[in-house]
Amino acid sequence: xxxxxxxxRTLEEHAQRVRELIVDMCANPEGGHLGGSMSxxxxxxxxxxxxxxxxxxxxxDPGRDLLVLSKGHGAIGLYAALAERGFFPEEELAAYGTPxxxxxxxxxxxxxxxxxxxxxLGHGLPLGVGFALDFRLSGSDRRCFVVLGDGELQxxxxxxxxxxxxxxxxxxxxxxxxxxxxxxxxxxxxxVGLEPLxxxxxxxxxxxxxxxxxxxxxxxxxxxxxxxxxxxxTVVLASxxxxxxxxxxxxxxxSHYARLAGRQHKRALAVLRARSRRTETTA
Amino acid sequence: MSVTVAEPGSxxxxxGAAPPRPNRDVYRDVLAGLLPADERLVCLDSDTGLFxxxxxxxxxxxxxxxxxxxxxxxxxxxxxxxxGRVPFVNxxxxxxxxxxxxxxxxxxxxxxxxxxxAATHSGLSAGHLGSTxxxxxxxxxxxxxxxxxxxxxxxAAATEELVRxxxxxxxxxxxxxxxxxxxxxxxxxxxxxxxxxQRLREGDxxxxxxTGPYPVLAALAAAEELAAEGVEAxxxxxxxxxxLDTAALTAAARTTRAVVTVEEHWAAGGLGSAxxxxxxxxxxxxxxxxxxxxxxxxxxxGGQRHLLERNGITAAAVADRARRAPxxx
Numbered sequence: 187x188x189x190x191x192x193x194x195r196t197l198e199e200h201a202q203r204v205r206e207l208i209v210d211m212c213a214n215p216e217g218g219h220l221g222g223s224m225s226x227x228x229x230x231x232x233x234x235x236x237x238x239x240x241x242x243x244x245x246x247d248p249g250r251d252l253l254v255l256s257k258g259h260g261a262i263g264l265y266a267a268l269a270e271r272g273f274f275p276e277e278e279l280a281a282y283g284t285p286x287x288x289x290x291x292x293x294x295x296x297x298x299x300x301x302x303x304x305x306x307l308g309h310g311l312p313l314g315v316g317f318a319l320d321f322r323l324s325g326s327d328r329r330c331f332v333v334l335g336d337g338e339l340q341x342x343x344x345x346x347x348x349x350x351x352x353x354x355x356x357x358x359x360x361x362x363x364x365x366x367x368x369x370x371x372x373x374x375x376x377x378v379g380l381e382p383l384x385x386x387x388x389x390x391x392x393x394x395x396x397x398x399x400x401x402x403x404x405x406x407x408x409x410x411x412x413x414x415x416x417x418x419x420t421v422v423l424a425s426x427x428x429x430x431x432x433x434x435x436x437x438x439x440x441s442h443y444a445r446l447a448g449r450q451h452k453r454a455l456a457v458l459r460a461r462s463r464r465t466e467t468t469a
Numbered sequence: 470m471s472v473t474v475a476e477p478g479s480x481x482x483x484x485g486a487a488p489p490r491p492n493r494d495v496y497r498d499v500l501a502g503l504l505p506a507d508e509r510l511v512c513l514d515s516d517t518g519l520f521x522x523x524x525x526x527x528x529x530x531x532x533x534x535x536x537x538x539x540x541x542x543x544x545x546x547x548x549x550x551x552x553g554r555v556p557f558v559n560x561x562x563x564x565x566x567x568x569x570x571x572x573x574x575x576x577x578x579x580x581x582x583x584x585x586x587a588a589t590h591s592g593l594s595a596g597h598l599g600s601t602x603x604x605x606x607x608x609x610x611x612x613x614x615x616x617x618x619x620x621x622x623x624x625a626a627a628t629e630e631l632v633r634x635x636x637x638x639x640x641x642x643x644x645x646x647x648x649x650x651x652x653x654x655x656x657x658x659x660x661x662x663x664x665x666x667q668r669l670r671e672g673d674x675x676x677x678x679x680t681g682p683y684p685v686l687a688a689l690a691a692a693e694e695l696a697a698e699g700v701e702a703x704x705x706x707x708x709x710x711x712x713l714d715t716a717a718l719t720a721a722a723r724t725t726r727a728v729v730t731v732e733e734h735w736a737a738g739g740l741g742s743a744x745x746x747x748x749x750x751x752x753x754x755x756x757x758x759x760x761x762x763x764x765x766x767x768x769x770x771g772g773q774r775h776l777l778e779r780n781g782i783t784a785a786a787v788a789d790r791a792r793r794a795p796x797x798x
Contacts, residue, residue, distance in 0.1 A: 295580070301551075302547075302551070302576075302580065303575065303579055303580070306571060306575055308540070309544055309572065309575060309576055311541075311544075312540065312541040312542075312543070312544020312545050312547075312548070312572065312576070313544050313545075313547055313548040313551075313576060314548065315541065315544070315545045315548060316544060316545040316546060316547055316548015316549040316550075316551070316552070317548040317549075317551070317552055318548075319511075319533065319545065319548070319549055320548065320549050320552035320553070320554055323511070323530060323531060323554075324552075342540070343538075343540040343541055343544065343572070346536075346538035346540060346541035347538075347541045347544065347545075349536065349538070350535050350536065350538065350541055350545065353536070354533065
């Protein structure tokens with residue numbers, strides 16, 4: 187059993203609940219981006235419950251740390267994580283995909299805790315550079331975290347921002363890459379390969395940390411404390427599994443978008459809960 | 470009032486007066502004065518070279534060169550603006566309106582953030598730099614975007630007025646600037662008000678609506694030419710393309726027999742299109758005739774003045790359109 191956070195629960199317990207909420211949203215008639223939401227659950231949970239300085243009761247608090255979900259197709263993962271952190275009641279997630287609801291399939295800033303509309307890929311890191319520049323001009327000790335998908339790194343604007351962040355020594359900017367290795371058509375390496383990814387970031391002037399993206403303790407160690415190296419932005423390359431938590435889609439590109447109707451929904455929840463019980467037994 | 474379209478940048482041979490200044494230089498100097506006085510302001514540059522040698526004084530850390538990376542430029546501006554800053558962003562207009570436009574749309578306009586995009590080399594002002602640097606689409610692109618204010622100063626004095634006017638505009642602003650010097654407009658016009666057409670000449674036969682330095686001068690020269698033939702043309706300097714002064718256009722469409730638009734832009738989507746949209750919906754049967762670059766990549770090569778003439782952005786073309794406008798039934 188790992189360390190508990192402020193509410194007396196473990197990060198794993200929070201992650202478990204977030205996965206269930208994601209599965210529930212995918213049962214909506216519109217379906218949802220299942221695989222990439224599941225792969226980043228521990229990343230978001232660790233950030234929201236253990237790393238980010240924020241108050242869910244004051245989502246606009248000017249002193250808060252920022253999280254920009256650049257891989258905006260993971261919006262249901264973000265909404266679930268925000269609800270679990272207490273930004274709004276989890277019952278409101280039932281409105282995902284309904285007409286006139288605010289829970290769109292890419293992050294909608296009308297949702298408490300969502301900082302920016304994203305999802306057209308390659309926008310998050312430039313925004314983060316802007317936020318981090320403001321922190322420096324203001325003499326603020328705030329931090330900005332930008333969660334990127336690995337397929338998203340094929341967008342050129344990511345590297346424009348990476349260069350700018352290093353050139354301007356923005357050490358309060360932290361990029362987290364959800365390195366699940368898959369994009370819609372299959373492996374990122376078969377599409378337009380990203381390796382050697384750590385070397386690439388290092389060559390762009392960043393401090394690079396590599397962690398197991400489902401290990402909350404490792405994530406806490408990597409994401410906490412800043413600046414990691416004064417004058418340099420940090421990137422955390424988090425190895426993850428697309429569709430994590432549902433063995434029958436884990437590591438498969440087909441988990442990218444799913445509609446879990448009826449029996450599929452029940453089955454997914456049952457599998458998640460069985461896994462959770464097994465984890466408790468072995469802990 | 471006599472109007473001639475002189476070669477820019479040369480002293481007045483009769484008076485020896487100082488030559489007109491490029492509006493981008495005016496923008497630079499006004500901004501250099503504004504930045505130290507207002508901590509919210511940030512100048513984001515994309516290696517334009519425009520700010521070489523500028524002494525920012527106490528605001529030096531608020532001038533940030535982000536290099537040759539226009540998409541990032543717009544995203545960074547949005548991040549800063551979301552944080553309460555007011556960024557002035559500098560690039561060439563075709564890069565703002567094409568290469569970086571998704572970032573302008575999603576990061577800036579969608580969030581209704583007070584970013585000021587100062588775009589130089591607009592229209593054909595890049596002249597001999599060629600089609601890659603001509604910007605004949607920016608008015609179309611920028612006026613489509615919700616929340617965006619689109620401003621086009623016609624001379625140096627107007628540039629200063631409009632840069633200062635930006636302070637009071639809550640959302641994003643696109644400021645369309647040229648490259649070289651352009652002739653000053655005749656003195657004595659009323660002050661500029663954002664969203665209100667500047668009436669440069671009265672006339673009750675036709676209305677000439679122009680935006681930008683050469684188009685406005687061409688409209689004034691055409692009005693002179695028409696007056697000699699007994700046709701009285703009103704001239705509106707439409708320095709604000711969005712929000713468009715629909716009241717002025719409505720009055721023009723109801724009281725004069727035709728509206729002729731003039732712009733340094735493709736005919737598709739620019740000022741002429743915007744005016745036509747307004748006038749057509751009035752249903753008063755007033756024709757709108759456009760003087761603009763046709764459906765081509767600015768035929769010919771050469772400098773700005775030459776290209777304007779080769780592409781029919783001339784006083785003669787404006788006068789010709791006005792003459793050919795059908796009589797009102």
